[in-house]
Amino acid sequence: DSGVTQTPKHLITATGQRVTLRCSPRSGDLSVYWYQQSLDQGLQFLIQYYNGEERAKGNILERFSAQQFPDLHSELNLSSLELGDSALYFCASSGRLVGRGEKLFFGSGTQLSVL
Amino acid sequence: DQQVKQNSPSLSVQEGRISILNCDYTNSMFDYFLWYKKYPAEGPTFLISISSIKDKNEDGRFTVFLNKSAKHLSLHIVPSQPGDSAVYFCAASAKYNFNKFYFGSGTKLNVKP
Numbered sequence: 001d002s003g004v005t006q007t008p009k010h011l012i013t014a015t016g017q018r019v020t021l022r023c024s025p026r027s028g029d030l031s032v033y034w035y036q037q038s039l040d041q042g043l044q045f046l047i048q049y050y051n052g053e054e055r056a057k058g059n060i061l062e063r064f065s066a067q068q069f070p071d072l073h074s075e076l077n078l079s080s081l082e083l084g085d086s087a088l089y090f091c092a093s094s095g096r097l098v099g100r101g102e103k104l105f106f107g108s109g110t111q112l113s114v115l
Numbered sequence: 116d117q118q119v120k121q122n123s124p125s126l127s128v129q130e131g132r133i134s135i136l137n138c139d140y141t142n143s144m145f146d147y148f149l150w151y152k153k154y155p156a157e158g159p160t161f162l163i164s165i166s167s168i169k170d171k172n173e174d175g176r177f178t179v180f181l182n183k184s185a186k187h188l189s190l191h192i193v194p195s196q197p198g199d200s201a202v203y204f205c206a207a208s209a210k211y212n213f214n215k216f217y218f219g220s221g222t223k224l225n226v227k228p
Contacts, residue, residue, distance in 0.1 A: 002158060042119070043204065043218035056214040090158055103149060104216065106158030
């Protein structure tokens with residue numbers, strides 16, 4: 001158990017809808033990362049938050065947004081969903097700004113299916 | 116643009132033999148590399164890392180080798196065990212933006228008893 005909790009585990013929705021994925025980091029970790037894994041693809045970095053502030057951005061679509069709350073949990077909002085958004089979404093956390101020797105702890109992911 | 120590539124989607128090895136998983140990268144600014152292991156229905160878990168100041172790092176049965184001139188790293192598992200069957204991801208980051216980790220597409224290792 002990594003200590004990172006993601007809910008829900010599975011989500012089935014229709015095109016055009018909006019969903020929210022939730023992540024609770026390991027106790028004490030300040031950084032939260034979101035990754036997307038599509039079929040046969042690697043983990044694509046979406047966005048990172050540190051102590052409530054956005055720190056780094058990857059290939060995140062404008063239809064997607066995220067935030068980190070004062071209690072350090074994070075939410076990833078996906079709107080105007082398309083079939084191609086179907087993927088496994090992972091949240092990861094780390095203790096501070098990731099530096100040399102730091103590593104990420106991953107949750108078990110949310111499987112999103114857009115029908 | 117895939118900056119970290121794992122060109123072998125799968126690998127099958129006999130128990131007790133060596134497993135060698137390969138990873139190539141294109142960004143010469145990458146200076147920190149990690150390997151993660153992922154079982155079905157679980158998130159990736161950290162396995163081993165290496166900094167670019169080293170060319171080898173060992174942890175028990177797992178050794179990572181880094182060839183900077185070839186922009187290539189490999190993970191050796193000796194001896195391989197059935198419990199090592201999983202998907203292995205390599206990842207890299209650069210000192211100018213070490214908050215971003217670039218992951219490969221993964222190699223599925225099957226260790227046969």
